[in-house]
Amino acid sequence: AATAILEPSADQDQKRRDLVELFRKYLRIRTTHPNPDYATAAAFLTAEARSVGLLTQTLEFVPGKPILLFTWPGADPLLPSILLNSHMDSVPVEEDKWIHPPLAAHLDPADGRIFARGAQDDKCLAIQYLEALRTLKADSTFTPLRSIHVTLVPDEEIGGRDGAAMFTASEVFRQLNVGFVLDEGQASPTGEFRVFYADRAPWRLIVKARGQPGHGARMYDNTAIENLMELVEAVTYYRNSQFDLVKAGLKAASEVISLNPVYFKAGTHSPTGFVMNMQPSEAEVGFDVRIPPTENPDIIRRRIQEEWATISMNLTFKLIELGPLTDHAGRPLMTATNESNPWWAVFKQAISDSGGKLAEPEILSSTTDARFMRQMGIPSLGFSPMANTPILLHEHNEFLQDAVFLKGIEVYRHVIRSLSTFMESSV
Numbered sequence: 532a533a534t535a536i537l538e539p540s541a542d543q544d545q546k547r548r549d550l551v552e553l554f555r556k557y558l559r560i561r562t563t564h565p566n567p568d569y570a571t572a573a574a575f576l577t578a579e580a581r582s583v584g585l586l587t588q589t590l591e592f593v594p595g596k597p598i599l600l601f602t603w604p605g606a607d608p609l610l611p612s613i614l615l616n617s618h619m620d621s622v623p624v625e626e627d628k629w630i631h632p633p634l635a636a637h638l639d640p641a642d643g644r645i646f647a648r649g650a651q652d653d654k655c656l657a658i659q660y661l662e663a664l665r666t667l668k669a670d671s672t673f674t675p676l677r678s679i680h681v682t683l684v685p686d687e688e689i690g691g692r693d694g695a696a697m698f699t700a701s702e703v704f705r706q707l708n709v710g711f712v713l714d715e716g717q718a719s720p721t722g723e724f725r726v727f728y729a730d731r732a733p734w735r736l737i738v739k740a741r742g743q744p745g746h747g748a749r750m751y752d753n754t755a756i757e758n759l760m761e762l763v764e765a766v767t768y769y770r771n772s773q774f775d776l777v778k779a780g781l782k783a784a785s786e787v788i789s790l791n792p793v794y795f796k797a798g799t800h801s802p803t804g805f806v807m808n809m810q811p812s813e814a815e816v817g818f819d820v821r822i823p824p825t826e827n828p829d830i831i832r833r834r835i836q837e838e839w840a841t842i843s844m845n846l847t848f849k850l851i852e853l854g855p856l857t858d859h860a861g862r863p864l865m866t867a868t869n870e871s872n873p874w875w876a877v878f879k880q881a882i883s884d885s886g887g888k889l890a891e892p893e894i895l896s897s898t899t900d901a902r903f904m905r906q907m908g909i910p911s912l913g914f915s916p917m918a919n920t921p922i923l924l925h926e927h928n929e930f931l932q933d934a935v936f937l938k939g940i941e942v943y944r945h946v947i948r949s950l951s952t953f954m955e956s957s958v
């Protein structure tokens with residue numbers, strides 16, 4: 532009799548271990564840039580989706596860059612569908628700086644932390660979506676009213692041009708008639724889940740200086756390096772004014788414009804290193820620029836042109852504005868998180884049904900593929916169910932705890948169930 536009572540929980544434990552193993556298997560597929568192994572990831576995920584019972588398709592707008600589209604058709608195919616998106620690629624690693632090899636998916640036996648590149652960003656999502664769908668498939672009382680689509684896309688980490696951008700602009704995407712999207716968010720150090728209603732637009736600013744070259748021992752006016760340093764100082768002044776707003780608690784870091792220097796290129800090279808007694812004729816700096824949808828981007832365009840990178844300083848610049856700032860109707864790329872967006876109430880209620888709590892909706896500091904969905908006018912939220920977890924995306928020793936990963940499946944089970952049975956026909 533004792534074993535009979537113990538059995539269900541032993542089964543549960545085994546099931547949880549199997550799910551964690553599946554997640555680790557996906558983490559071990561090398562999908563890090565610059566050469567993500569999309570073929571292996573696609574084969575693995577497609578096999579999983581088939582085992583769940585989803586329809587599977589592979590779209591390939593650019594050779595070698597598959598977009599996986601998995602579908603559970605809804606009972607009413609005329610209603611707008613829901614889309615759960617996640618990217619397959621990850622950022623690179625500095626292997627020797629990790630406490631465990633970043634592609635081994637080491638599981639800490641004491642506390643269940645799984646160390647791997649992509650553990651938080653965002654390979655957890657693919658498995659959580661699929662496993663949540665598997666539990667819903669197993670529930671004979673459940674049929675989705677709306678079609679449910681899962682997409683696994685390439686190249687998010689390098690801008691999404693050959694991935695989500697092509698996909699959302701395609702006829703296939705239009706046919707899906709997507710009404711609402713969930714995409715990745717970020718971990719939350721507190722017990723509340725974070726949710727994101729917008730991304731910042733990613734720009735790149737490259738400034739090149741030209742000036743008097745010559746002997747390292749002479750003092751010249753207007754050298755390339757001097758002029759570039761003045762530019763960096765002016766940009767830093769503006770950067771600090773924005774950072775001060777954050778430090779004073781007046782704005783969140785994602786609500787200000789950031790301009791962070793990411794490289795300097797200067798000096799004269801010889802095969803043995805820099806030549807120390809020469810002042811170069813050229814120097815260059817690159818900035819990562821992010822613009823929240825609540826700020827006017829002309830502020831920055833004008834400052835660069837009129838104050839920072841001026842001709843009189845012998846500076847030239849290239850401003851690369853990556854991705855859209857507004858949707859096709861000209862509205863800023865923000866998803867409403869109030870009663871004007873009926874999906875919001877359904878999502879929020881589902882989180883609370885799952886026993887979770889949502890923090891105040893935020894703008895995301897970085898940039899995700901959700902911007903392409905918002906550009907199509909589709910309400911899209913960034914959400915990754917990782918509470919009580921340090922924010923480790925793109926860092927060394929990125930990890931996710933097994934219990935947090937497993938809880939996420941539960942959360943999505945509620946969320947997907949609610950969204951896919953949402954009755955309102957106007958959305």
Ligand SMILES: CSCC[C@H](NC=O)C(=O)O
Binds near residue numbers: 897
């Ligand atoms: C140019 S879009 C780059 C997208 C990238 N996404 C995640 O980190 C980012 O830098 O935010």
Ligand SMILES: [Zn+2]
Binds near residue numbers: 618652653687715
């Ligand atoms: Zn990501």
Ligand SMILES: [Zn+2]
Binds near residue numbers: 622652688924925
């Ligand atoms: Zn990332």
